[in-house]
Amino acid sequence: MKLEIKNLHAAIDETPILSGVNLTISSGEVHAIMGPNGSGKSTLSKVIAGHPAYTVTEGEVLLNGENILELAPEERALKGLFLAFQYPTEIPGVHNANFLRLAYNAKLKYHGKPELDPLEFDELIQEKLALVEMDSDFLERSVNHGFSGGEKKRNEILQMLVLNPGFALLDETDSGLDIDALRIVANAVNTFKSPDNAILMITHYQRLLNHIIPDFVHVMANGKIIQSGDKDLALQLEEKGYEWLLESVG
Amino acid sequence: MLHPHLIEKETEHTRVVQVDQDQTIEAHIKAGGSYTILFVQSGNTTLNTRFILDEGATLKAIWISHHIEEATQNIQVEFKGEGINANLSGIARLTGQQKLTTHTHLIHHQPNTNATQFFKRIIEDQAVSEFQGLVHVKSEAQKTDSNQFNHNLILSDKGRAIARPQLEIFADDVKCSHGATVGQLDEEQRFYLQSRGFSEDQANHILIQGFMDEIFDIIPAQLDPAKYRHLLYA
Ligand SMILES: Nc1ncnc2c1ncn2[C@@H]1O[C@H](COP(=O)(O)OP(=O)(O)OP(=O)(O)O)[C@@H](O)[C@H]1O
Numbered sequence A: 001m002k003l004e005i006k007n008l009h010a011a012i013d014e015t016p017i018l019s020g021v022n023l024t025i026s027s028g029e030v031h032a033i034m035g036p037n038g039s040g041k042s043t044l045s046k047v048i049a050g051h052p053a054y055t056v057t058e059g060e061v062l063l064n065g066e067n068i069l070e071l072a073p074e075e076r077a078l079k080g081l082f083l084a085f086q087y088p089t090e091i092p093g094v095h096n097a098n099f100l101r102l103a104y105n106a107k108l109k110y111h112g113k114p115e116l117d118p119l120e121f122d123e124l125i126q127e128k129l130a131l132v133e134m135d136s137d138f139l140e141r142s143v144n145h146g147f148s149g150g151e152k153k154r155n156e157i158l159q160m161l162v163l164n165p166g167f168a169l170l171d172e173t174d175s176g177l178d179i180d181a182l183r184i185v186a187n188a189v190n191t192f193k194s195p196d197n198a199i200l201m202i203t204h205y206q207r208l209l210n211h212i213i214p215d216f217v218h219v220m221a222n223g224k225i226i227q228s229g230d231k232d233l234a235l236q237l238e239e240k241g242y243e244w245l246l247e248s249v250g
Numbered sequence B: 001m002l003h004p005h006l007i008e009k010e011t012e013h014t015r016v017v018q019v020d021q022d023q024t025i026e027a028h029i030k031a032g033g034s035y036t037i038l039f040v041q042s043g044n045t046t047l048n049t050r051f052i053l054d055e056g057a058t059l060k061a062i063w064i065s066h067h068i069e070e071a072t073q074n075i076q077v078e079f080k081g082e083g084i085n086a087n088l089s090g091i092a093r094l095t096g097q098q099k100l101t102t103h104t105h106l107i108h109h110q111p112n113t114n115a116t117q118f119f120k121r122i123i124e125d126q127a128v129s130e131f132q133g134l135v136h137v138k139s140e141a142q143k144t145d146s147n148q149f150n151h152n153l154i155l156s157d158k159g160r161a162i163a164r165p166q167l168e169i170f171a172d173d174v175k176c177s178h179g180a181t182v183g184q185l186d187e188e189q190r191f192y193l194q195s196r197g198f199s200e201d202q203a204n205h206i207l208i209q210g211f212m213d214e215i216f217d218i219i220p221a222q223l224d225p226a227k228y229r230h231l232l233y234a
């Protein structure tokens, strides 16, 4: 699994948001992106996932060498991309467990594997629920509907565990989680982490990075990555803020 | 001929009514009685329903419309005692030139009554939905809690939904609300589903089902809601 973002420019309603993002993420790696509000972090995540509101004006995103920018969002997902949303969407009326099972089976089918029946799937989901310490009542509710902020984030991680993507993009999964939930979710992500998958986390808080240790930390500002380093960069940012970096790049 | 359904005190009844010709149905739910009634309406029909609710009565009424032509539903509910709970809901899928008109008229006579109206329509082609909901709260009917929702999902350029909520409130300590929405499938919801591996068509289908299931979920399991869901999906 390898994701290469090359000179990516994207706009929304003709307003440029991303202005030349370069980033390569390989299997077994954990990357973190930090950066001021409005710098384009969520935009990057949605452009990678294929949100129709954004127009890519320049550059490429390669997944295992294939440019995915021409692919529909679902094809990207089936090929192993997963986005845990900063603001997960509520879908009233759509039963959480059915939704998860259908999504899981869609992926199996895509890969030419036999689908699971509801009973078999129940076994799988119970195991994943335990990892995020979620009550099985959540499965009987509509997708994210009426979930608290933290519950939505946990549900995203549950979906990630079920769909087992090769590349997981976690957009501020830690925001809104209480202290215990943060630890639980971080443990779940660490369990998920393997030499065969890659993780990109967007976060504002160094705290998350104590739980899930990143191999690389990047700073995004004004639609670009302006600095990359190891986990010590996050500590530096925690201490000094972004001002010094923004100044040094001009 | 009018055959009033009589729900005796403290008794519980459930009933399904098929409506394929014009019908008038009246029901009187006596104190503490509970009535669940499901109307399944089709064709070129007018269905008049009138419910009289006594103290502590519970009414759950659901109107499902399928394969109609030009159909009308007149719904009148009289809250004649305290502590009444009424839950009115409806779902219709309208296609072609179909037109469904729903008039609800709730009259809260006594204090402490509770009403929810939850009517949803899926509108395709040149179909038209008209929903007119009148809630009347008498001056004695303090602490009335009466809410009305009419949600329309329009899947074509030419489909239309008309919503006319109307509140006539003569008591001062009440909670009454109405909300009408007319919209298309939500792009963010569709994207969310696609990002989980569903095609655009599958996502649309899931969202339409979800829109309907908020009503089908209200149908008691003993009435086999799946059976009626098929009527609309077919
Ligand atoms: N529909 C839109 N029209 C105009 N500008 C938009 C639109 N959507 C997003 N933007 C702008 O794009 C910029 C980047 O937004 P984005 O959500 O990517 O930021 P972010 O880095 O994720 O911020 P945060 O840390 O607050 O989550 C912001 O300035 C935002 O206002």
Ligand SMILES: [Mg+2]
Pocket: A041, A042, A043, A086, A171, A172
């Ligand atoms: Mg963001």
